[in-house]
Amino acid sequence: KTAIYLVLIGFAIMTVFPLIWMLLSSVKSPSELLAVPFTLFPEEFQWGNFSRALELAPFGLYMMNSFVTSIAIVVLQAGFSCMLAYGLTHLNFKGRSFIFNSLLVSYMLPIAVTYVPSYIILARLGLLDSLTGIIVSNAASVFSVFLLWQAFRTVPKEVIEAARIEGASDWSILWKIVAPMRKSTVFIMSLISFIQMYNNYLWPSLIARSEENYLVTVGLRQFYTSQGSFSTNMPAIMAANVITILPLFILFLIFQKWLIKGIGDTGIKG
Numbered sequence: 001k002t003a004i005y006l007v008l009i010g011f012a013i014m015t016v017f018p019l020i021w022m023l024l025s026s027v028k029s030p031s032e033l034l035a036v037p038f039t040l041f042p043e044e045f046q047w048g049n050f051s052r053a054l055e056l057a058p059f060g061l062y063m064m065n066s067f068v069t070s071i072a073i074v075v076l077q078a079g080f081s082c083m084l085a086y087g088l089t090h091l092n093f094k095g096r097s098f099i100f101n102s103l104l105v106s107y108m109l110p111i112a113v114t115y116v117p118s119y120i121i122l123a124r125l126g127l128l129d130s131l132t133g134i135i136v137s138n139a140a141s142v143f144s145v146f147l148l149w150q151a152f153r154t155v156p157k158e159v160i161e162a163a164r165i166e167g168a169s170d171w172s173i174l175w176k177i178v179a180p181m182r183k184s185t186v187f188i189m190s191l192i193s194f195i196q197m198y199n200n201y202l203w204p205s206l207i208a209r210s211e212e213n214y215l216v217t218v219g220l221r222q223f224y225t226s227q228g229s230f231s232t233n234m235p236a237i238m239a240a241n242v243i244t245i246l247p248l249f250i251l252f253l254i255f256q257k258w259l260i261k262g263i264g265d266t267g268i269k270g
Contacts, residue, residue, distance in 0.1 A: 026050070026238040033234050049239040053223075056236060059243055061212065062219035067247075069134050069215065070197040074190045076139040082186065085148035086174045090160050100149075107142040112202075119206060129209040137207070138197060144189050151185035152178055184258070191259060195248060216244045 021040070025033050026049055028042040053059065087093075088100050118137055119128075127133030155178050163173045179186060201217035208214050214222065223240055252259070 022238050022241055026235060026242045028235055028238075030233075030235055033238075046235060049235045050243065053236045053240040053243060057219060057223045057226075057240065058211070059216070059219065059223075059240060062214050062216040063244065063247065065131060065214060066198050066216040069131050069138075070194050072135045073138045073197045074193050076135070077141045077144050077193050078186060078190050080140050081144035081148050081189065082174060082179055084145050085152045086170070086178055088145075088149055089153040090155075090157075090173075090178070091170065103142050103145060107146065115203065115206065118203075122207065128207055129213055130207075131213055133207050134204055134215070137203070138200075141193060144193060147189050148182070148185060151182040155181055187258060191251075191255060195251070198248060220244055 024040060024042065027045040027047060029044075029046055032039060032042050088096060122128050122133045122137060125133075125136075127136060159177060159181075160173060163177055168176070199217060200215070201221070204215045205218045205221065208218055211219075211222075220240060224237060
């Protein structure tokens with residue numbers, strides 16, 4: 001057990017160290033950051049790096065765009081995924097197996113193959129370079145459907161049949177019985193979706209062209225490329241990194257118990 005614990009501790013340190021280095025580098029001077037030999041802690045904390053980063057780029061706007069789009073996407077994904085998962089688990093209709101297998105096949109495809117047709121569709125709808133385009137193009141998630149399908153299929157059939165005998169509609173059964181019974185899975189799905197959308201970069205970078213529509217990931221990339229000499233601006237870049245990940249870190253601290261429990265209950269791997 002001691003050897004296993006030492007190995008796990010080593011992997012944990014390797015995982016966390018880049019974040020610690022980023023945090024400490026954000027409060028260093030440029031000379032300290034590039035000093036040889038390497039020093040972990042600064043001689044004097046340069047808190048002005050954070051205000052300088054905020055002056056150089058509107059990270060408040062970027063983070064607000066990311067929050068707005070992520071929350072809207074989570075709401076849409078939760079609604080659509082609940083309805084589709086309920087239909088695939090508790091409704092009998094022709095083509096149900098075909099629809100489910102088609103979803104699984106589409107989930108196995110590289111996401112990049114959908115970029116060109118999705119881009120053309122958004123262009124024809126006039127939704128390029130807009131937050132609406134980002135929201136609409138991410139309104140459905142195969143992963144969310146599959147996760148809720150796993151949870152909804154464990155709801156006892158007797159409960160569903162009893163509700164139908166009492167005259168409840170499928171809409172009422174879904175939102176008053178099935179979804180509340182598996183609310184922990186719905187919550188975990190929403191939390192994972194929010195984190196994924198907040199960190200999404202490639203697709204928003206193809207859609208957003210103007211600065212007022214940048215998400216935090218796109219804005220951060222533009223900030224990297226616009227600062228010229230990395231030797232003098234690296235502390236501000238590190239400070240910008242800390243600013244952008246701070247909301248996710250706070251979110252994890254608040255919901256870490258639910259997140260860990262939900263991952264264990266739903267059997268999420270990887």
